Amino acid sequence: MRIDRLDADLIRLLTEEPQLPILECARRLGIARGTATSRLARLHDAGVIEAIVPRVDPAGFGYGVVAFCLVEIDQKVGHDDVASALADAVPEIVDMHTVTGASDMQLRLVARDAAQLQDVLDRVALVPGVARTASSIAMRTHLQGRVLPLVNHVAEAGEG
């Protein structure tokens, strides 16, 4: 799908002031309500905007430590099996990807503190199929799910 400036502005508006009603968005962008509605529907259908969801910050209820964990897997066990086993066994896992390279999987997980992180990592290591893990702690999160610059970039490029 091709995104133009209007789409980008709409996304920006909704990202910066999430609770903004469509009607108000239309007013701010200087377009008719129907246009804003149909644009939004199109973005929705194309999968650009998956949904408008509450972004939950685990730090808000005490899980302030973020860590990454590289996982090596037993060759004999399927990736998907390990993935679902991990997902079930460790609620502290926030992101999970299968990756190329030295490791097979990469996790992002959260914990209350360094001590509890140890516990979380132990639980990861205990999951059947997990051969070895290597982890690092995130000291600072500079960006998290930032897409606005990319959306703008695409909108600009599409115009020229």
Next chain:
Amino acid sequence: MRIDRLDADLIRLLTEEPQLPILECARRLGIARGTATSRLARLHDAGVIEAIVPRVDPAGFGYGVVAFCLVEIDQKVGHDDVASALADAVPEIVDMHTVTGASDMQLRLVARDAAQLQDVLDRVALVPGVARTASSIAMRTHLQGRVLPLVNHVAEAGEG
């Protein structure tokens, strides 16, 4: 902040059916509207729910390749300087963390395809202060920003 079952249910409801009005949430949970409103406000104030934002999927507009990149930094350059330089120079960077371990930073970035990923990584490498990079491609995303199990876990634990 302490999260109880009602909070967890509210978060679950809003996560599963994001556009649900507060009034409808209250009905489904069998509570008064004022209660749902004040609970939500409390979650907001505590930072548990940062905002209700549109989740944009770069794959929706062509950026279907996800990659991770470990970055080593010149010791003489401050982390924050490199971080902001990277953020400005490469819109394709979605997540950026400062991490412990062999590398200094870890990035998650998106690209249109493998060929363009090369280009993106080149731009990363060119940023002043970046000494070396190592990257891997995400072949599958099993989980992305999953917090519901953790919220439930916390709610259960808090009750007992």
Next chain:
DNA sequence: GGATGACTGAACAATCTGCCTAGTGATCTT
């Protein structure tokens, strides 16, 4: 005993939503 805090139930005006219609201009097709 009295104060505090959380929840219920209800009401109000203001606003937003979904849905529909009609007109305009640009692009594309035959």
Next chain:
DNA sequence: AAGATCACTAGGCAGATTGTTCAGTCATCC
């Protein structure tokens, strides 16, 4: 060139939701 298609504007309507306020109940805490 006529006709069709598409996106946008502008407006209207009923129904639902929101912010806000009030009064009453119940449990906890000092």
